[in-house]
Amino acid sequence: MILKKFNLGLARFTFLLWAGISTVSGTGCSKDAAAPQTETTETTPPAAPHLVSSTLIGEYSPAQLAGRVKDIPLVGALVRYPIRVYRLTYTTPDATGQPITASGALLVPVTTQAMPLLSYQHGTIRPDDEDRAPSYYSSSSEVYSAVSVLASTGYIVSAPDYIGYGASKNRPHPYEHAASLASASLDMLRAAREFAAKEKLALNQKNFLLGYSEGGYATLALHKLMEEKAAQEFTVTASAPGAGAYHKSAFAEYILKSDEPLNFLSTYVWVLDTYNRTYSLNRPINYYVNEPWATQLQTNLYGEVSSQAKELFTAKFRQGILDKTDAQMLAAFRANDIYDWQPKAPLALFHGTADDYVPFFNSQHAYDAMKARGATQVTLHPIQGGNHFSSAPSYTLQAFAFISQYY
Numbered sequence: 001m002i003l004k005k006f007n008l009g010l011a012r013f014t015f016l017l018w019a020g021i022s023t024v025s026g027t028g029c030s031k032d033a034a035a036p037q038t039e040t041t042e043t044t045p046p047a048a049p050h051l052v053s054s055t056l057i058g059e060y061s062p063a064q065l066a067g068r069v070k071d072i073p074l075v076g077a078l079v080r081y082p083i084r085v086y087r088l089t090y091t092t093p094d095a096t097g098q099p100i101t102a103s104g105a106l107l108v109p110v111t112t113q114a115m116p117l118l119s120y121q122h123g124t125i126r127p128d129d130e131d132r133a134p135s136y137y138s139s140s141s142e143v144y145s146a147v148s149v150l151a152s153t154g155y156i157v158s159a160p161d162y163i164g165y166g167a168s169k170n171r172p173h174p175y176e177h178a179a180s181l182a183s184a185s186l187d188m189l190r191a192a193r194e195f196a197a198k199e200k201l202a203l204n205q206k207n208f209l210l211g212y213s214e215g216g217y218a219t220l221a222l223h224k225l226m227e228e229k230a231a232q233e234f235t236v237t238a239s240a241p242g243a244g245a246y247h248k249s250a251f252a253e254y255i256l257k258s259d260e261p262l263n264f265l266s267t268y269v270w271v272l273d274t275y276n277r278t279y280s281l282n283r284p285i286n287y288y289v290n291e292p293w294a295t296q297l298q299t300n301l302y303g304e305v306s307s308q309a310k311e312l313f314t315a316k317f318r319q320g321i322l323d324k325t326d327a328q329m330l331a332a333f334r335a336n337d338i339y340d341w342q343p344k345a346p347l348a349l350f351h352g353t354a355d356d357y358v359p360f361f362n363s364q365h366a367y368d369a370m371k372a373r374g375a376t377q378v379t380l381h382p383i384q385g386g387n388h389f390s391s392a393p394s395y396t397l398q399a400f401a402f403i404s405q406y407y
Contacts (some may be wrong), residue, residue: 081109088190103166105134107151114202121211121218133165160188182221209239216244236345241397246339261307339366342373352386
């Protein structure tokens with residue numbers, strides 16, 4: 001599957017950053033009531049602890065970390081501290097608001113220096129690749145090599161599994177559901193801070209956010225949640241999401257109007273299934289998808305489907321969205337639109353201009369809407385000619401260089 005290859009490739013691409021980070025600096029350019037309502041009021045810090053348990057996975061020396069990137073000597077030369085990797089479990093609400101136990105990996109440099117927290121939101125993980133979730137710390141995970149090198153330079157990295165992986169693997173992953181991606185990531189940060197206090201680790205109160213693809217969407221959702229509801233607990237220092245589907249309403253129209261092959265439709269079915277369940281629409285799969293795929297998806301929701309939207313999706317579903325008559329699903333899309341708000345912290349939006357999985361307009365719309373609302377520290381970084389996969393190395397290089405300005 002292309003997504004699997006992409007996520008493995010992203011970790012490799014990240015290594016390119018370290019060969020050039022010292023010379024690169026960030027640059028910018030410019031239905032119905034059933035759906036949840038967006039709230040923007042601040043809340044007080046939670047009284048109850050979030051951390052449930054912590055388990056040491058291992059301690060890794062600079063030589064071991066450098067050995068993971070031995071084919072790129074300049075990368076290995078940038079390793080600074082040993083790191084300890086822990087599996088944390090913590091409490092967080094699921095997509096319906098019920099408390100559950102979730103998990104993630106915490107990468108801690110071995111130093112007495114006061115360090116910032118960095119929340120790293122991973123990209124799409126198929127359920128049959130579940131061991132690639134951060135808390136397993138497997139060699140195929142995004143956090144194993146590149147992100148471990150990043151941690152060794154002086155960041156405590158909080159890497160949530162999200163709901164549906166690790167400790168919560170018995171639940172379906174709420175794919176591209178903004179609220180639960182953001183809350184699972186924020187609660188992991190809370191658990192990380194509780195762990196730091198317990199272990200007497202020095203934090204310098206800076207907080208950075210990174211992630212690409214689904215991780216980019218989760219990163220922007222987390223940034224929004226932190227500034228609008230958790231500002232008394234955390235201040236976002238800088239955030240650099242990449243290639244996220246931030247404008248769900250426009251993305252749905254783009255897909256359902258398309259006459260061109262779209263290679264990501266199997267994952268879009270996953271999005272529809274998430275919203276169908278989360279917002280209690282509870283429609284059968286054949287409401288959305290034609291045969292023979294409807295029957296196939298009942299057995300394997302993540303199986304391959306037609307790349308032609310007009311062939312895959314039913315006329316009734318398409319018409320309801322394009323004619324604006326499907327109030328319930330349209331409300332679900334709006335509830336997951338995260339492009340139109342006013343961030344306060346420095347925010348860099350990275351996106352390939354030829355992205356064939358998540359169209360560039362998602363970042364353009366976010367940039368335009370944020371500037372219109374008066375945001376003064378948002379920048380748009382088009383990756384000229386890059387598609388969803390070829391843009392990954394440029395994103396990684398530029399995003400880490402961007403946050404390094406604020407370290």
